[in-house]
Amino acid sequence: MRIVRETHLTQLTVFPGWFPVNVYLVEEEQELTLIDAGIPVMAKAILQAAQSIGKPITRILLTHAHDDHVGALDKLKAELPDVRVYISRRDSRLLAGDRTLEPGEPDTPVRGGVPKKVRTRPDVLLNDGDNVGSLLAVSAPGHTPGSMAFFDRRHHYLIAGDALQTRGGVAVSGQWVPWFPFPAMATWDKRTALESARKLEALNPSLLAVGHGNIVKQPEEVMNRAIREAEIRLGGKGGPSEHVTPNRS
Numbered sequence: 679m680r681i682v683r684e685t686h687l688t689q690l691t692v693f694p695g696w697f698p699v700n701v702y703l704v705e706e707e708q709e710l711t712l713i714d715a716g717i718p719v720m721a722k723a724i725l726q727a728a729q730s731i732g733k734p735i736t737r738i739l740l741t742h743a744h745d746d747h748v749g750a751l752d753k754l755k756a757e758l759p760d761v762r763v764y765i766s767r768r769d770s771r772l773l774a775g776d777r778t779l780e781p782g783e784p785d786t787p788v789r790g791g792v793p794k795k796v797r798t799r800p801d802v803l804l805n806d807g808d809n810v811g812s813l814l815a816v817s818a819p820g821h822t823p824g825s826m827a828f829f830d831r832r833h834h835y836l837i838a839g840d841a842l843q844t845r846g847g848v849a850v851s852g853q854w855v856p857w858f859p860f861p862a863m864a865t866w867d868k869r870t871a872l873e874s875a876r877k878l879e880a881l882n883p884s885l886l887a888v889g890h891g892n893i894v895k896q897p898e899e900v901m902n903r904a905i906r907e908a909e910i911r912l913g914g915k916g917g918p919s920e921h922v923t924p925n926r927s
Contacts, residue, residue: 679691679692679720679723679727680692680694681727682892682893684835684885684893684895685833685835686704686705686706686812686830686832686833687702687703687704687705687830687833687835687837687885687887688702688703688705688727688731689701689702689887689893690702690703690716690720690723690724690727692716692717692719692720692723697860697890698845698890698891698892699716699717699720699746699889699890700714700716700887700888700889700890700891701713701714701715701716701720701724702714702837702887703724703727703728703731703735704811704812704813704828704830704837705731705733706733706811706812708733709733709734709735709736709737709811710728710731710733710734710735710736711735711736711737711738711739711810711811711813712724712728712735712737712738712739712754713738713739713740713741713828713837714739714740714741714747714748714839714889715738715740715747715748715749715750715751715754716746716747716749716750717745717746717749717750718749718750718753719750720749720750721750721753721754721757724750724754725754725757725758734758735754735758735761736760736761736762737761737762737763737764737810737811738751738754738755738761738762738763738764739764739765739804739810739813739815739826739828740763740764740765740769740773740800740826741825741826741827741828741837741838741839741840741841741889742765742766742769742772742821742822742824742825742826742839742840743765743769743770743772743773743792743793743822743824744772744790744791744792744793744821744822744840744864745790745791745792745793746791746889747839747840747889748773748793748796751763751796751798752796752797752798755797755798762801762802763798763799763800763801763802764800764801764802764803764804764810764815765800765803765804765824765826766803766804766805766815766817766824766825766826767803767804767805767824768780768819768823768824769822769823769824769825769826770800770803770824771824772788772792772793772822772823772824773793773796773799773800774796774799775792775793775794775796777792779823780823783823783867784866784867784869784870786866786867787866788822788823788866789863789864789865789866790821790822790863790864790865790866791864804826805817806826810828812830812831812832813828813829813830813831813837814828814829814831815827815828816828816829816877816878816881817874818838818839818841818874818875818877818878819866819867819870819871819874820841820851820852820865820866820867820868820869820870820871820872820873820874820875821839821840821841821851821852821861821864821865821866821871822866823866823867825839825840825841825851825874826839827839827841827874827878829881829883833884833885834881834882834883834884834885835883835884835885835887836878836881836883836885836886836887836897837887837888838878838886838887838888838889839888839889840861840864840865840888840889840890841871841874841875841878841888842875842878842886842888842901842904843855843858843861843888843889843890843891844886844888844890844891844892844893844894845857845858845890845891845892846858846891848886848891848894848897848900848901848903848904849861849862849904849907849908850868850871850872850875850904850905850907850908851865851868851871851874851875852865852867852868852871852872852908853868853904853907853908853911858890858891860890861889861890868908868912869912871908872905872908872909872912875901875904875905875908876905878901879898879901879902879905882898883897883898883901884896885897886900886901
């Protein structure tokens with residue numbers, strides 16, 4: 679397990695050299711918020727990291743309900759029965775295994791690994807603009823219909839889930855990156871994802887932390903470039919055959 683610390687943010691990564699899966703611990707004055715629950719093998723390391731920081735995990739915030747972001751949820755809930763679990767109102771349905779679309783949503787299938795056996799149910803259903811400790815919940819649909827990002831107002835850190843990736847290059851969700859195509863393969867709607875990326879860029883984050891790939895400091899330039907590249911591809915047909923060659927960072 680690789681551990682990277684940035685002020686009040688700790689990134690925990692499994693398989694960093696192959697298929698990086700990240701979760702994050704956000705330190706508050708008396709407690710920790712865990713963002714995402716990774717895959718099942720991460721549970722023990724997450725608990726150990728919290729113990730080393732010396733504060734309890736009291737909340738688990740889920741950016742979206744794909745298997746590689748909720749995999750350790752049941753194990754963590756078993757060890758931390760009082761922890762409160764948060765997810766967007768929309769993706770709470772995905773967490774329960776329901777892939778059906780809602781009226782008015784783009785008519786494209788929900789992709790990626792939607793959990794079928796997660797027992798844990800959320801305690802809090804999040805809406806855009808909700809505050810959770812030092813974090814602002816920001817609706818960022820596209821990768822899934824109910825994806826959310828979290829913005830630490832103290833340091834302007836953006837934890838974006840799979841709204842963007844930095845593995846293989848910085849790219850908007852849904853844009854094909856030859857060096858790491860998996861987030862694109864699991865994206866629900868590319869145009870919605872582009873709109874969300876524009877929204878996140880407008881927050882002017884000082885740091886970008888995502889579900890797959892390294893932390894990027896001062897990400898304004900690379901986010902802007904990724905958005906421009908997505909706009910170019912989506913001006914035409916878009917899709918996996920039109921490869922993006924993003925800035926590699």
